[in-house]
Amino acid sequence: MPAARSLKKTTAKKTPRATVPVRAAQKTTPAKAARKTAKKRPAADPTDPQRVQTILDRLAQHYPNAVCALHHKNAWELMVATILSAQCTDVRVNMVTPALFKRFPTPQAMAKAPQAEVEELIRTTGFFRNKAKNIIGAAQRLIAEFGGKVPQTMEELLTIPGVARKTANVVSGSWYKIGLGVVVDTHVMRITQRLELTKSTTPEKIEQDMMRLLPQASWIDFSHRVIHFGREICVARKPRCADCFLEDICNSKDKTWSTH
Numbered sequence: 001m002p003a004a005r006s007l008k009k010t011t012a013k014k015t016p017r018a019t020v021p022v023r024a025a026q027k028t029t030p031a032k033a034a035r036k037t038a039k040k041r042p043a044a045d046p047t048d049p050q051r052v053q054t055i056l057d058r059l060a061q062h063y064p065n066a067v068c069a070l071h072h073k074n075a076w077e078l079m080v081a082t083i084l085s086a087q088c089t090d091v092r093v094n095m096v097t098p099a100l101f102k103r104f105p106t107p108q109a110m111a112k113a114p115q116a117e118v119e120e121l122i123r124t125t126g127f128f129r130n131k132a133k134n135i136i137g138a139a140q141r142l143i144a145e146f147g148g149k150v151p152q153t154m155e156e157l158l159t160i161p162g163v164a165r166k167t168a169n170v171v172s173g174s175w176y177k178i179g180l181g182v183v184v185d186t187h188v189m190r191i192t193q194r195l196e197l198t199k200s201t202t203p204e205k206i207e208q209d210m211m212r213l214l215p216q217a218s219w220i221d222f223s224h225r226v227i228h229f230g231r232e233i234c235v236a237r238k239p240r241c242a243d244c245f246l247e248d249i250c251n252s253k254d255k256t257w258s259t260h
């Protein structure tokens with residue numbers, strides 16, 4: 001018996017090996033081939049007017065009364081607060097401005113302010129030397145050129161020390177209710193990119209893109225609403241996508257949760 005078993009073992013034919021390598025065989029499955037030859041559907045345009053309008057509508061629905069978070073009583077105070085808000089939170093600015101405006105309540109008073117004293121009052125907002133110089137310079141320019149009043153046109157606003165397009169847009173939009181442009185701060189920048197409304201990477205270019213894309217009547221509210229949205233939902237790190245009212249139309253690579 002042991003001899004017979006041994007004979008059977010040695011004479012048994014081996015199953016021939018597949019001549020096509022396994023990987024190659026997988027590559028050519030009918031399903032894969034079909035997928036390969038199938039035409040790709042063109043990706044939907046994220047700047048499609050209907051999608052843009054949906055974004056505007058939902059922002060309006062969720063933030064109907066969004067306004068500027070910087071405390072102010074007039075255009076001058078708003079301009080100063082906005083200059084101070086560069087690289088600083090609105091909360092911090094609101095902590096600093098009551099004492100600043102109490103000590104130097106008008107452009108006339110600020111124009112004569114000792115820089116060291118202004119620096120001390122605004123120190124915690126960061127870049128305080130440059131900001132103090134700009135605020136005093138802005139007050140002096142208002143008195144010299146604009147009768148002590150904050151002007152309303154972009155051209156005039158941009159001649160004021162410390163005022164770039166963002167500050168000019170905040171003042172004209174929030175105080176004068178004139179939509180000269182779109183405020184692009186860190187929240188607007190991040191969210192317009194995540195929603196694929198722009199491919200630009202600088203505030204200046206993003207503003208131009210938004211001005212082309214959005215109806216002018218929406219410029220002022222759009223920024224206020226996006227800023228609130230950016231603070232509450234679409235935060236910089238770990239956006240709260242599970243709670244987001246734009247999740248179904250958002251394809252951002254930063255998403256933390258997705259239904260599609």
Ligand code: SF4
Pocket residue numbers: 194195233234235239240241244245246247250251252254255256
């Ligand atoms: S789904 Fe997420 S990433 Fe997209 S807009 Fe909403 S919070 Fe932002």
